[in-house]
Amino acid sequence: xxxxxSAGLGVELSPRRIxxxxxxxxxxxxxxxxxxxxxEAWAHQGPPKSAQKAKVLTDAFKLAFIARLGVLAGSPxxxxxxxxxxxxxxxxxxxxxxxxxxxxxxxxxVVKLPPEVRDRVAQAQRRQFR
Numbered sequence: 001x002x003x004x005x006s007a008g009l010g011v012e013l014s015p016r017r018i019x020x021x022x023x024x025x026x027x028x029x030x031x032x033x034x035x036x037x038x039x040e041a042w043a044h045q046g047p048p049k050s051a052q053k054a055k056v057l058t059d060a061f062k063l064a065f066i067a068r069l070g071v072l073a074g075s076p077x078x079x080x081x082x083x084x085x086x087x088x089x090x091x092x093x094x095x096x097x098x099x100x101x102x103x104x105x106x107x108x109x110v111v112k113l114p115p116e117v118r119d120r121v122a123q124a125q126r127r128q129f130r
Contacts, residue, residue, distance in 0.1 A: 001041045002030045004111040005081055013039055018071055026062060029081070036076035038063045043113070045084045053090055056080060057097055064104045078106040083113045 006013045013030030020026060030039035040059035044052060063078040080101070082088045091108045092098050101108060 001043060001081055001083055001111055001113070002039070005030070005039065005041075005079070005109060008111070009037070011035065011037065013037060018066060018069075021069070026066065028062070028066065030079075031072070033072060036072035036074045037079065038066055038072070038076045039079040039081050041081040042087070043083050044087045046086050048087055048090060053097065056082075056091060057100075060101055060104070060106050063106055078104070080106055080108045082108065082110050085110055 002013050009032075011032045011034075013032050016028050016031040018026050018028060018031075028038055029041045031037065040063055042056055042059070048056070060078075060080055063080070066072075067076050067078055080091065082091075088108055088110050090097060091101055098108075
């Protein structure tokens with residue numbers, strides 16, 4: 001997913017551990033310095049359950065928090081990267097979560113997975129709920 005987004009944006013996004021002023025650290029799925037980009041990715045296929053929506057919103061809050069810390073030069077572009085339009089539907093359009101993401105300048109971008117990868121993700125999801 002990150003490779004597809006990187007190619008589309010023309011910039012290399014890579015995972016990064018960011019040190020916090022408190023001494024802790026936070027992991028980010030994809031970061032670029034020039035231009036500054038922070039990205040969290042979620043490969044889920046199909047409609048999310050309530051706890052899964054909360055996980056994505058937690059990722060969004062993490063992006064907003066890191067951006068506010070100023071660890072990257074300038075004002076970073078904030079991206080939630082998903083791989084399924086149905087999974088993304090809760091975070092775009094109408095509803096408080098979509099409004100909140102827009103208010104905080106967090107983009108939702110969907111990249112299409114190759115069919116064989118999408119099928120493996122869907123199979124893994126089914127195994128998790130047995």
